[in-house]
Amino acid sequence: MECKLAVSMMHDYLDDDLPGQQQRDLKEHLLSCPDCRAKFKELEQTDMLLFSLMHQSPGVSDDLVGRIMGALPPSRKERRFITWIKKHPALTAASVFLLVMLMSAVTLWKQDGQLVVKGSDLDQVVIQGDTVIVPSGKRVTGDLTVENGKAQVYGEVNGNVTVIDGSLYQASTAHISGQVKSIDQALSWFWYKVTNMFSDVAYR
C-alpha cells in the first residue's frame, strides 16, 4: 500500500468512515511503515485533543436567556393576523375601502345639526325655528324633504315627504299623496344617501 493512500484511510478511520476490511489493510500497512505509524499517532492525538478541548469555552452570561426572550417580537397571534393580511391583499384592500367609506359616511351623518329643507315648491312652506310647517289649506306640489328638523303637515302635499333625523306630525287635515318616510337610523340614512346619489346621477 502506498503511504498516500494510507493517510487518506487514516482520516477516514478517524471519521468513522472506514469499512472493516480496509481497517485491516491499514493496520497491516502501519505495522510495516514506521513513518505512517508516527503520523497516525499524531493524527489520532490531534483528533482526541480537539474533541476534549473544544468543549471548554467560557459560559454564557446569566441574563442572556432573559435578553433573548425579551427581544422576541410580540405574540404570534398578532403576527398571524399580519400574515393573513399578507396572504389576502385583495380582501384586505376591499375591507379597508369599505371601512373608510363607512367612517366618512358616519362622520357625515353626525356632522351637521342644521335644518335642511328640500323641495320644489317651498313658497307654500312656513319655517319656524327648526319646525317646517305646511299650513292647512296650502298645497305643496312635489316632494318635500326635511333634515334635522320637525315637520308638521296640516295641508296637502302632492309628493313624497321624507324626514331625516327628526319627527313628522301629520294633522288630520293633512293629505300626502306620495310616500312618507322617516329616517333616523345610520344604515337607512346611508341607504337613502346612496340611492339618492344614484337617482341624482341618473336624472342629470
Next chain:
Amino acid sequence: MENLEGRLTKLALKGDQRAFAELVELYKDKIYHLGYRMLNNRHEAEDIVQETFLRVYRNLDRYDDNQKFSTWIYRIATNLCIDRLRKRKPTYSLDAELGDQEGTDGYSLIPSDNVTPESELLLSETQRTIYQAIDELPVKYRSVMILRYLQDLSLQEISDVLDMPVTTIKTRVHRGREFLRKKLGPRL
C-alpha cells in the same frame, strides 16, 4: 415518535413562550460555543446567540419536521457567523494602526474579553495552541472543524448543515485535521 424539539417548536408556534424558552435553554450554550470559536469574541458570540434565536422564532412556521432541529439551528448560526466574518474582513484590519494615536490599532476598539486571571491560568499551553490554530484556519475549514469537534456532528450532518456534498466536507475535515496536526506537531 416525535422528538422533544419537534414538540417544543409546535407549542412555541402556538404562542407558548415557555416552550420557546426551553428551546433556548437546550441550545444556547451550543450556539454560544459555536459563535465563540468561530468569531473568537464573547460579545459577538452572544450577539450570534441572540440573533440565531430571533431568526428561529421568526421562522418557526417554516421549520420542517423532517429535518433535525439541531441541523436547522446550526445552519442558521453558522450562516450568521460566516456573514459576520465576511463583513468584518474587508472593512478594516485589526493590525492596522489607526493613525490618530500611536500604538492604537483595531484590537483596542474591540471590547476586551473579561477573562478572569484564574480562568486564564487554566488554559494550558496546548489548549492555547489549539485555539490559536483553529483561529488561523480559513473560515471554510473552521466552520467544518467546529461542527465536527465542538458539536460532535457526523460528516453527513455537517453536509446537511452547510448544504454541501459529503465529499466536500470530508476533504475539508481531512485538510483541517492535517493543518492542526502540523501546528500541534511539536506538542504531540
